[in-house]
Structures are given as structure tokens and as C-alpha cells.
Amino acid sequence: MTAEISIRNVSMEFPTPDGVKHVLNDISYDVNQHHFVSIVGPSGVGKTTLLRLLTGLMKPTSGEIQVHGERISGAPKGLAVVLQDYTRSLMPWLTIEKNIALPLRNQKLGKAETRERIESSLEEVGLSGTGGNYPWQMSGGMQQRASIARALAVRPTILVMDEPFASVDAQTRFDLEDLVLKVRADFGITTLMVTHDIDEAVYLSDEIVVLHGRPAGVRDVVVVDIPFPRSQIETRNDQRFTELRTHVYAMVRGLE
Amino acid sequence: MSIAGRIPPWIVSMLLALAFWQVAASVGPISDSSIPTAVDSVTTLVQLLGQSETWIALGQTVAIAAIGFALSLLIALPLGILIGLSRFAFTSTKFVFDFFKVIPPIVIIPITILALGPTFQMGVFLVVFGLVFALAIQTAYGVRDADPVLLDTMRAYRQGIVTQIRYARLPSAASFIAVGIRISATAALVIAVVAGLIGGAPGLGRQLLLSQTGGLADQTFAIVLLLGVLGVLVSHGIEWSRRKVIFWEDR
Ligand SMILES: Nc1ncnc2c1ncn2[C@@H]1O[C@H](COP(=O)(O)OP(=O)(O)OP(=O)(O)O)[C@@H](O)[C@H]1O
Numbered sequence A: 001m002t003a004e005i006s007i008r009n010v011s012m013e014f015p016t017p018d019g020v021k022h023v024l025n026d027i028s029y030d031v032n033q034h035h036f037v038s039i040v041g042p043s044g045v046g047k048t049t050l051l052r053l054l055t056g057l058m059k060p061t062s063g064e065i066q067v068h069g070e071r072i073s074g075a076p077k078g079l080a081v082v083l084q085d086y087t088r089s090l091m092p093w094l095t096i097e098k099n100i101a102l103p104l105r106n107q108k109l110g111k112a113e114t115r116e117r118i119e120s121s122l123e124e125v126g127l128s129g130t131g132g133n134y135p136w137q138m139s140g141g142m143q144q145r146a147s148i149a150r151a152l153a154v155r156p157t158i159l160v161m162d163e164p165f166a167s168v169d170a171q172t173r174f175d176l177e178d179l180v181l182k183v184r185a186d187f188g189i190t191t192l193m194v195t196h197d198i199d200e201a202v203y204l205s206d207e208i209v210v211l212h213g214r215p216a217g218v219r220d221v222v223v224v225d226i227p228f229p230r231s232q233i234e235t236r237n238d239q240r241f242t243e244l245r246t247h248v249y250a251m252v253r254g255l256e
Numbered sequence B: 001m002s003i004a005g006r007i008p009p010w011i012v013s014m015l016l017a018l019a020f021w022q023v024a025a026s027v028g029p030i031s032d033s034s035i036p037t038a039v040d041s042v043t044t045l046v047q048l049l050g051q052s053e054t055w056i057a058l059g060q061t062v063a064i065a066a067i068g069f070a071l072s073l074l075i076a077l078p079l080g081i082l083i084g085l086s087r088f089a090f091t092s093t094k095f096v097f098d099f100f101k102v103i104p105p106i107v108i109i110p111i112t113i114l115a116l117g118p119t120f121q122m123g124v125f126l127v128v129f130g131l132v133f134a135l136a137i138q139t140a141y142g143v144r145d146a147d148p149v150l151l152d153t154m155r156a157y158r159q160g161i162v163t164q165i166r167y168a169r170l171p172s173a174a175s176f177i178a179v180g181i182r183i184s185a186t187a188a189l190v191i192a193v194v195a196g197l198i199g200g201a202p203g204l205g206r207q208l209l210l211s212q213t214g215g216l217a218d219q220t221f222a223i224v225l226l227l228g229v230l231g232v233l234v235s236h237g238i239e240w241s242r243r244k245v246i247f248w249e250d251r
């Protein structure tokens, strides 16, 4: 398997009024093509910082990030994002359709093709026929589906999600997790997801990266050897699932 | 529903205020003064509305306010957007703009008269001076207020600066600008009147000055009433359009 994303000896420091804050220390990790990788770790450890480096929104203090072997400067091509705060990442002044259409403008598609992308991505997330609504006319779960549709519409090779399901209720969360599994099965997009929910990480991932320490380093990379397809009830009752979640949990808490 | 329940509350309160004025000025504590009663003032207003001079003066005041207001927007919006886009420009100009913002236009009337005389242009200049700084700052604040999460999302999708301005910065500035516009529109009217009242610029302000110095109390109060009605119409009109344009708020 080839590495889609290579994180090479990345360190990140922030200048603050009380001196330099060293957040990430010498992180190295390769994300394989078509893999689903979760990043877990205690609050404030630097997960969002790592994702922001990956999306090219910030430059690492040292080290580099490569996509397909090329060092990134700025957001890499073929990237899509889904953030926790859907109310702030969708534009209230545009309909769902127009929200989805906006990132497509870079690709200079024709009218018909744009339409087709919007329709098919809305259908993929189960929102067919709602494209004319404004985000604030929809429930939180629907808005997050719309953000996922926006991501899919660009036909990304890399999908980055920062706690995408942290702001929805438990039932919606299960539905959205299964939606992500379906998307993964349909498109095989290389995905990096930050989550606080260790069960969710185990349920969705091929690999889990555990960040720990101050400054944070990669404490462990856990391979989730549970076969696909997975299902909420069976997978979560699987003995391997229980072992893995216990193991990851202990590492996040620094117990192991 | 009873008939009383169908009368809009603003009519009720207005009628009450007029009734209170009537009583106070005819039998109340200020009945000895030269303050006319409500009935006299309203009657005079109706008479004034039958005269073309009143409409010409009204037109001049509205024109001064409207042209000054439009010029202010024309200057302040692009300026505010440019300033808001750069942190450096914002922090370095903010002090100067705040300084000018708090100078009431009335203060510069003497200088303005020296330069332009008691003219229409002087009125327009005063309105622009009174509005432009506050509007520019307000716009700059709005541009800066764009949600960082939204901007990050757009950058991650590799959307250029022009798209960011068009789709994130301007819409988020819109609600700030709307507040600025609502305040400015009525302020423009007030300044246009003051320009006439103190600076002698044409319009209702000058009519007010003339009736006042001529001891025409009924007429003075009638003009004040007219200005009040005008102000209410303007602020309601602006609020109505705000709701149409910035539809994603107030929901
Ligand atoms: N721009 C910045 N300037 C200074 N410090 C920052 C900046 N961004 C992040 N930090 C610091 O870096 C550390 C890691 O932040 P980060 O948001 O990456 O944590 P996180 O793991 O995502 O936390 P959470 O789970 O709560 O979302 C925190 O201590 C934070 O205060």
C-alpha cells in the first residue's frame, strides 16, 4: 500500500505572551491510501492542531507534511473537510445546494455536471430534495449530513473531519457513523478523523493514532483488525472490539 | 375581537401623547406660555401641507439627507471593507476614525460656512462628515467579524480571497452595515435639519429657523411634527428593507 499522506518529524510551537508553547513534538506517521484513521487523545493535546497542519491552514515549526510525496503548502488538492461546528461552517445566507456548489467552482465543471454532483451527493447522505432549504431550516443532524454532502461533491481523495459528530444526539450520531461507513465502502476516500469518542474510533477506523504528552507525541498506533462490513450492534458486541477499546482507553488516559 | 383591540398600539400611544399635549397646553401648567396646543399645531401643519414652499423645503431636506447618506455609503463601504481586510490597516486607522466619529457635525458648521456658504452643498458635506467615519468603522468591524471557522472551511476547500470576501466577509459585514445604515439614515435627516437651522442651508431646518425668529409658534411646532413623521417613516422603511436583505437573521 502507498502512503497518501506522510507526516514527517512534525513539531509545532506557538508563541504566546508567556513564552513558546510546544504543542506537538516530532510526530511521524503515514496514512495509507483508502484508509480510515482516527486521532484520539486527551483534550488539549493537539489533535486539532495536527489537523490544521494537515489542511495547510498552518505551517509546522519544523518537519513537513507530504501528500503523494509532495510537500504541501496551503490546502492540498482533493481535500475536503467536515468540522464539528456545522452551524459555523455552512453559510446561512446560501441554500444547501449553493453551499455545496461553492467549493465546486474551482473545478470549473459545467452546469449539468455541477447539478449532477449536488444531486448525487445529497442522495448519498439521504438528503435528496432538500437542496433548496437554508441550513437553519434543518436539524443539526441534517446540517452535518449536508456538510458531508458538500465534502463528497468535490470527489475528494482526502477527507479530514474534526469531531464531526460531537454536536448531535446519540441516535443521530449512530446514523452518521453508519453513513460514514457507507461512504467509505462506496468511495474509499482516505480519511482522517479526530474524535473524543473511543468507541466511535474503534468502530470506524482501520488505525487509531493515540496522541499523548506535553508536548504531544504519537504514543501508539493501534490497528483495528475487525473485518468490514461492521454494524452498530454486532461490532460493538464483538470481543475484539471490547479489547481494543479498553486498550485505547487506557492509553489515552496514560494508564498503560 | 373588539374594535379597540384592532387599533394598532402605536396609534393609541400617539393619540394619548397628543391628548396629553393638548390638555397641558390649554389648561395645564404650560398654558400661560407661548407653546401652542396640539390641535393648533396640527391645523397649522395641514395648512402648511397645502403650500408648495413646504413641499419644496421638505424636498430639499430629504435631498440633502439622501445625497449625503448615499455619498457616505459610497465612500464608507469600500473604505471600511479595505480597512477591515487588513489587521494592520484596521488597527492603524481605527484611532483616527474613532476620533473623527465623535466630533458632532455641528461643531464644524462655522468652518463649513466659510468654505461653502449657507448652501445645499454645505448641508450635504455636513451629512457626509457626520456619517462617513462611523459607517466605515462599522463596516470594517463587520468584515473582521467573519467567522474564523467559516473562513478556515473556505481555505481548506482552496477558495480564493475574492470568493472569501464575496461569500463570507460581505454577508457577515451585512448585519453590521445594516445597523450602521439604520442609525445613519435618521442621523442624516437630523444633520440636514441642523444644517438649515444653524447653518442656514435650505430646507425645513431653515423654515424652522425663520418661523422661530418670526415668532410663529404654531408653525414652528407644525414643522417639528412634520420632521417627526418623516423620521418615523425613514426608520421603518430602513428596518423593513433590512429584514428583506438580511433574511437569515431574526428567524
Ligand atoms: N493559535 C494558537 N496559539 C497558541 N496556542 C494554541 C493555538 N492553537 C492551539 N493552541 C494550543 O495548543 C494546544 C492544543 O490545542 P488543540 O486545539 O490542538 O487541542 P485538541 O487536542 O484539539 O483539544 P480538544 O480535544 O479540546 O479539541 C492547546 O493547549 C491550545 O491552547
Ligand SMILES: [Mg+2]
Pocket (backbone or CB within 6 Å): A047, A048, A049
Ligand atoms: Mg480540537
